[in-house]
Amino acid sequence: MWFLCYFLHRLLDYRIPEIESLARLFLGEKVDLKWRQSPYHHPDSPFYFIDLPSEDVARNIASRSVLLKGILEVWGEGRTYDELRISIEAYPEEKKTPYLTPDSTFKVVVDTFGKILNLDEQTERIHSLSYIPFQGVVKLKNPEHKFWLIETDGNDFNNGLPPADIRSIVFGREIAVSDRKVVVKYELSRRNYLGPTAMDAEVALLMANQALAKPGKLMYDPFVGTGSILVAAAHFGAMTMGADIDIRVIRDGKGPDKNVWSNFKQYDLTPPVGLIRADNNVPPWRSSLSEVFDAIVCDPPYGVRAGGRKSGGRKLLQGTRDPYIIDENKRKDHIPSTAPYTLAECVHDLLDLAARLLVTGGRLVFFYPAPRDECGEEDYFPKHPCLNLIANSEQILSTRYSRCLLTMEKTSRYTDEIAAEARKVHQEFRDNHSEMLQESRENGSLHHIVFAPSSEAKLNGTEARPRYRGKYV
Amino acid sequence: MRLLTHNMLTCNIKGVTKGFPLSIEVQKLETKETDFNPDFLKNIFPKLEWKAFHDAALSVGLNDIPEQVDPVMLEDSEFLQKFHHALLEVHLEEGALICPETGRRFPVSKGVPNMLLHEDEV
Numbered sequence: 133m134w135f136l137c138y139f140l141h142r143l144l145d146y147r148i149p150e151i152e153s154l155a156r157l158f159l160g161e162k163v164d165l166k167w168r169q170s171p172y173h174h175p176d177s178p179f180y181f182i183d184l185p186s187e188d189v190a191r192n193i194a195s196r197s198v199l200l201k202g203i204l205e206v207w208g209e210g211r212t213y214d215e216l217r218i219s220i221e222a223y224p225e226e227k228k229t230p231y232l233t234p235d236s237t238f239k240v241v242v243d244t245f246g247k248i249l250n251l252d253e254q255t256e257r258i259h260s261l262s263y264i265p266f267q268g269v270v271k272l273k274n275p276e277h278k279f280w281l282i283e284t285d286g287n288d289f290n291n292g293l294p295p296a297d298i299r300s301i302v303f304g305r306e307i308a309v310s311d312r313k314v315v316v317k318y319e320l321s322r323r324n325y326l327g328p329t330a331m332d333a334e335v336a337l338l339m340a341n342q343a344l345a346k347p348g349k350l351m352y353d354p355f356v357g358t359g360s361i362l363v364a365a366a367h368f369g370a371m372t373m374g375a376d377i378d379i380r381v382i383r384d385g386k387g388p389d390k391n392v393w394s395n396f397k398q399y400d401l402t403p404p405v406g407l408i409r410a411d412n413n414v415p416p417w418r419s420s421l422s423e424v425f426d427a428i429v430c431d432p433p434y435g436v437r438a439g440g441r442k443s444g445g446r447k448l449l450q451g452t453r454d455p456y457i458i459d460e461n462k463r464k465d466h467i468p469s470t471a472p473y474t475l476a477e478c479v480h481d482l483l484d485l486a487a488r489l490l491v492t493g494g495r496l497v498f499f500y501p502a503p504r505d506e507c508g509e510e511d512y513f514p515k516h517p518c519l520n521l522i523a524n525s526e527q528i529l530s531t532r533y534s535r536c537l538l539t540m541e542k543t544s545r546y547t548d549e550i551a552a553e554a555r556k557v558h559q560e561f562r563d564n565h566s567e568m569l570q571e572s573r574e575n576g577s578l579h580h581i582v583f584a585p586s587s588e589a590k591l592n593g594t595e596a597r598p599r600y601r602g603k604y605v
Numbered sequence: 606m607r608l609l610t611h612n613m614l615t616c617n618i619k620g621v622t623k624g625f626p627l628s629i630e631v632q633k634l635e636t637k638e639t640d641f642n643p644d645f646l647k648n649i650f651p652k653l654e655w656k657a658f659h660d661a662a663l664s665v666g667l668n669d670i671p672e673q674v675d676p677v678m679l680e681d682s683e684f685l686q687k688f689h690h691a692l693l694e695v696h697l698e699e700g701a702l703i704c705p706e707t708g709r710r711f712p713v714s715k716g717v718p719n720m721l722l723h724e725d726e727v
Contacts, residue, residue, distance in 0.1 A: 348642060348644030371645055373610070379721070405607055406606060406609065406610035408614070408717065409718065409720060411721055415617070416616070416617045416720040418613060418625040418626075418654070421613055424652045426648075443721060443727045444724055463723070464710075468721060469724060
């Protein structure tokens, strides 16, 4: 059955992967979902048709989706109201009549994309549908059936919206609408304990959806910080576990009522089953541990807003000083010094950890930064022989760089040969991107790309910025 | 720290080969009520090192965890309750984990085990 996904106009690149993940979650198996767009629609258009096995699946998907507005059964579409009428009249009667009976209640919602209609215009649009034999009673609060009439603008001037070639009008029956209240509930401004890089609630919920969070599953965040990603996973019922190298953040927080635990208590969620102070570079997992996590979800430190740290002193690893000797009587309270943890190393450790500790079919969901011009390049992104990239969603952060949410699925078991192979692949990756991944502030490093002052030529440029900025423009 | 976490951790000092299981030094235990979720228990059961779990349960004063187990026991609700309690409800709030090979003490404070190594242990 074909349904219309009516999306919100946000995080454009994340919308289809989210629906695909939710379909996977509710169908329980890998399915090749069929998508189509009506002619003349821009890839950033809010309308996408999807083929789903049943209305129930569509309802389940909408109930968890963050980026959907709703799912409709389309009765007709057209570029003008005349075309719409022809299309609705051609839609099979047996699919319409059950929802038009005299004993039912209904309402018609008029919605627009890229334009505004005043109340009179909306009423006029509704009255123009008089050729549909509605026999039920209009009820504005909690009607049995809701119909949507959605009109988009065809103007060239499109207030920052994607270029629309043509006006389009859609009419359909509502199957389900999404619940955006959850995004408000978890808003960071209401969060008890926050860190400087806490993950935005909407994105954290999206990450939990990508990770297929659900009751009975165990999810791990190796860079847990204040727990903002795990809160979203726990919202969907998953058990959570986190680690961080900074003990102050996870153990102490800002006091007994303002710490990672209190962030879960605040929403009445099951707290993490464990918080561990550990270094992702030298993880403390027993060697026989394998296939334990259903998902690993994280936002690794990549040195733009916060840099990573790992064990072993900075000077020691540079070789500029001799190994430390710590007196026996000082060992108890010794605070080990740490060294910078480069992005290449961090991601290598992360992929290897995921390959080892994820269950087969489990998912690794993480952010990876990219200079704007590298986002389309497949070679730019890290790979692992056990992990298959299933989604790469770009979020443009500035004119210079983006972060991409990568979703990978473990497809094969982790063997000694694979561990050796992974080291090789990783070495090639490092060789190809050495300057990009260095900690230095020199040309080419991500930090440099993000923070270096603009060249003069650019500053003097007078050409106006495009009003619409998107991946496909 | 719950026993689930304990079951996953090892002493990872360079050169140590038998860092698992860490023995538990108890200073303060707490019981925190946790929602009972049989699906999660069944999911995690095959992934545990049972002997280490049994011994850890003993060291925190729980002697009703059987030494030998079989997956059919997961159908027994009484067993599941005991398993749930030992795995997820008993917390080591203050204490330490001790490496069986080197005797290195990894402190546990406010329920968080500190597994970070010193510079000369990496």
